[in-house]
Amino acid sequence: MTVYNIALIGFGGVNRALAELIATRNTLWERELGFRLNIVAVSDLYLGSVISPNGLDAKTLIDAKFTKGGFGQLSGGNAEADNETIIRTAPADIVVEATFTNPTDGEPAVSHCRWALASGKHVVTTNKGPVALAALELKALAEANGVRFEYEGSVMSGTPVIRMAAKTLAGAEVDGFEGILNGTSNFVLGRMESGLDFDTAVREAQELGYAEADPTADVEGFDVRLKVVILANELLGAQLKPDDVTCKGISQLSPSDIGDAAKTNSRWKLIGSASRGADGRVVGSVMPKQLPLEHPLAAVNGPTNAVSFNTKLLGSVTVTGPGAGRIETAYALLSDIVAIHTQSTSAIAKEAA
Amino acid sequence: MTVYNIALIGFGGVNRALAELIATRNTLWERELGFRLNIVAVSDLYLGSVISPNGLDAKTLIDAKFTKGGFGQLSGGNAEADNETIIRTAPADIVVEATFTNPTDGEPAVSHCRWALASGKHVVTTNKGPVALAALELKALAEANGVRFEYEGSVMSGTPVIRMAAKTLAGAEVDGFEGILNGTSNFVLGRMESGLDFDTAVREAQELGYAEADPTADVEGFDVRLKVVILANELLGAQLKPDDVTCKGISQLSPSDIGDAAKTNSRWKLIGSASRGADGRVVGSVMPKQLPLEHPLAAVNGPTNAVSFNTKLLGSVTVTGPGAGRIETAYALLSDIVAIHTQSTSAIAKEAA
Known part of the structure; x- marks a missing residue:
């Protein structure tokens, strides 16, 4: 032993x-x-x-x-x-x-x-x-x-992501990923869908312990940006630094943006993603995206996180699980x-x- | 090399x-x-x-x-x-x-x-x-x-399942799983939600190449049952044989069953599952279940498959991806x-x- x-x-x-x-x-x-x-x-x-x-x-x-x-x-x-x-x-x-x-x-x-x-x-x-x-x-x-x-x-x-790619998707030819990588912002978006405005939803997240006193890193996408850098470098062999990744958070989304999405059977999610272009260059970004309800990430609610690996041989494979917790x-x-x-x-x- | x-x-x-x-x-x-x-x-x-x-x-x-x-x-x-x-x-x-x-x-x-x-x-x-x-x-x-x-x-x-559990969830204490493990029946259920009856939906699946001439193994759950046996024995250390797993398919679901589910914000899925009880015994089953829309498997549509691993340390971790294809x-x-x-x-x- x-x-x-x-x-x-x-x-x-x-x-x-x-x-x-x-x-x-x-x-x-x-x-x-x-x-x-x-x-x-x-x-x-x-x-x-x-x-x-x-x-x-x-x-x-x-x-x-x-x-x-x-x-x-x-x-x-x-x-x-x-x-x-x-x-x-x-x-x-x-x-x-x-x-x-x-x-x-x-x-x-x-x-x-x-x-x-x-x-x-x-x-x-x-x-x-x-x-x-x-x-x-x-x-x-x-x-x-x-x-x-x-x-x-x-x-x-x-929730396995790095080891999942390395140990179970080798040879599947991962050429990109997109993920919901911050539970706080995902929780806030869900509460905004229920009718709260951004500030009230953030306050509720703070009261429940999902958001810190200064929620900037979570809601402005900076936390997700670090995770995009980690995954892009690990899965796509990139050498990105945080400044290479464009970053926009959810604080500018208004109740009417949220409502407009619902009318078109879609939903806002803060998406961190990266992909390898035809020239071999890896480009990463963090931004709110309107996903159709049938998108594999659209149903990921509350503090849950998920990453979809885009692969040449398998199409999209998604892992969903907790993104935080002691x-x-x-x-x-x-x-x-x-x-x-x-x-x-x-x-x-x-x-x- | x-x-x-x-x-x-x-x-x-x-x-x-x-x-x-x-x-x-x-x-x-x-x-x-x-x-x-x-x-x-x-x-x-x-x-x-x-x-x-x-x-x-x-x-x-x-x-x-x-x-x-x-x-x-x-x-x-x-x-x-x-x-x-x-x-x-x-x-x-x-x-x-x-x-x-x-x-x-x-x-x-x-x-x-x-x-x-x-x-x-x-x-x-x-x-x-x-x-x-x-x-x-x-x-x-x-x-x-x-x-x-x-x-x-x-x-x-x-889509990695066996290797995912073995290589990325060791020590997480998996004590059960539930999955959508047959794309044909999942496609048929989706078409029934769009208003088709069972026979018409099966015919459409056959025309699209998702179902075989004899769809019995897919729609009656026998294919899922073999997969439940494989996963229960692999992930839970059971020694189940197919006859140990209760098995009910989707052929008895009526358009009104489907409609009733929709009215309660839920959806029928053919679920293969197994779990270890308090006495250590592993029990497996295949049966249609009505899942609330926020359930991680409720959004798995068409020929896509998924398995949620229930773990003591991580809660639920789900992998979603193709379940078939050459x-x-x-x-x-x-x-x-x-x-x-x-x-x-x-x-x-x-x-x-």
């Missing part, structure tokens, strides 16, 4: 949810997946950092009501989040990066990933920043150090670890044969 | 489409996937059989207007389909089984698979028979002979070969490291 020692960088909703899964499911994973996870380090901007080579009890970590700098009270702890030391020196096989997304330069998460990969540690992350802004560099660094850089959760939380996003990290484990055990089995 | 020698068993629509892909895409595959396919044998009940150790030209095979027993005129040919000799003695790495589905005992396809696996040849197939009726035996035989038995195309043509089904065979290739090269790369 395999034990992976992991270091959690960031101890907000997602890594806390991963710790909850570890607390309740290690025995199940041992039986079904062939490994257990052992938390040997945690670092968090607010709580500080801690290294415990024998492992920290996941349940204790979740249940303790730490205050600012609280990790400092633990054996091996420090009231400061000393990320570089934690990442470079903790005896971790895998670094789990789940700090905040910086859409400008991806920092400090890009550095976290670099430190980990350069120290020969696998990285799994749900952070869009490093993937959208530095995937090429980080993948090369992983390759050079014989480890993996995995990031399924950077697009649709645990446990759903933590599952993405688990699925990355399963991928690392599967590759390494398949290689070992073959060596032994 | 790798060349896989393949033997095509059955030369109807699907294997002919695979030959078309080989004729047009070997160079692309060599570049993008790392292998070429070389047809070293073909066998067909009507055309006869042929072994050509250096390879048969795919384009010639497709273009030639062979008549009954026509393979007998080729060098190495025989006017009879000598399947056992072909499968056991052709110098093939992979046997591609695409003969007709026998829903009772899976023969002769089960024997084809047995002969191939016992001779140390991988098997890829789109044939529901061997998978629904003998998967456990055939997987064990493959394992014992160090080869693979792959069958993505047995459920939704090239090229789409041939792609499933390619995706099986990609999976065989990926596993073997990843192991070799690790060995060399």
Whole structure:
């Protein structure tokens, strides 16, 4: 049986949810997946950092009501989040990066990933920043150090998109995609169809916890734009940067725009898409589009996300599922670890044969 | 660069489409996937059989207007389909089984698979028979002979379902699924919603080539039942046989049933499903169900298929795509070969490291 020692960088909703899964499911994973996870380090901007080579009890970590700098009270702890030391020196096989997304330069998460990969540690992350802004560099660094850089959760939380394309659509000749990649804006559009104006719908989304206090990144398409960059670079072999993708959000849609769509049996959706043109160039965009009701994405409602892959051999194949959620996003990290484990055990089995 | 020698068993629509892909895409595959396919044998009940150790030209095979027993005129040919000799003695790495589905005992396809696996040849197939009726035996035989038995195309043509669950949802704790798994019946239901009665809708499906002369297997749910058996055994670790799955088709739905559903914002769909109960037992069924319009499967129209995986960690994840089609089904065979290739090269790369 395999034990992976992991270091959690960031101890907000997602890594806390991963710790909850570890607390309740290690025995199940041992039986079904062939490994257990052992938390040997945690670092968090607010709580500080801690290294415990024998492992920290996941349940204790979740249940303790730490205050600012609280990790400092633990054996091996420090009231400061000393990320570089934690990442470079903790005896971790895998670094789990789940700090905040910086859409400008991806920092400090890009550095976290670099430190980990350069120290020969696998990285799994749900952070869009490093993937959208530095995937090429980080993948090369992983390759050079014989480890993996995995990031399924950077697009649709645990709903498989990147791995789905790589593992199940190879050779189908994907030449584009279109998706509903932001649950907040999709929820707002749905409420506008029920008669609310934009501002009221946003306020309702905020009250329900679907939208943040500053909803700009969600409703103006900036969040979707990062996801378009990730998918275009991953699925279409592009090298897009966020500025290469035209971006228009939903804040300019009026109740009468919404009503006009309904009259023509269609519906507004905020669509992130990219496709490879005849000249081989990949062009991406984010914009509200009026979809006929029979379009595969028209029925994707509320906080649900979906991506349709356009392929030469299969036509359109769509995957629909949650696009957010603590446990759903933590599952993405688990699925990355399963991928690392599967590759390494398949290689070992073959060596032994 | 790798060349896989393949033997095509059955030369109807699907294997002919695979030959078309080989004729047009070997160079692309060599570049993008790392292998070429070389047809070293073909066998067909009507055309006869042929072994050509250096390879048969795919384009010639497709273009030639062979008549009954026509393979007998080729060098190495025989006017009879000598399947056992072909499968056991052709110098093939992979046997591609695409003969007709026998829903009772899976023969002769089960024997084809047995002969191939016992001779140390991988098997890829789109044939529901061997998978629904003998998967456990055939997987064990493959394992014992160090080869693979792959069958993505047995459920939704090239739309990934089996491999999606295995490669992208491991650890998500799938405890059930429900799907629209037959395009013919789904098309018929759609036409009934437009006002046709059952018989007229079936006739239209036949004229469009969506339904066979005898539509029983499609509209009475027997085709879906085999797919429910395949998915329940694969995803839920069940050992169901077709008779274990209750089965009711759509032929008894009346125009007034259809109308009543519309009045309550719902829609009839023929749903194949299975789930694991609290006692661990897996129960499967095929039956028409009235789905509310906001249900993820309600918007799946015409010949399109879809499966929703119900998972503990992600909730519902749905994949939607073509459920039939010559090229789409041939792609499933390619995706099986990609999976065989990926596993073997990843192991070799690790060995060399």
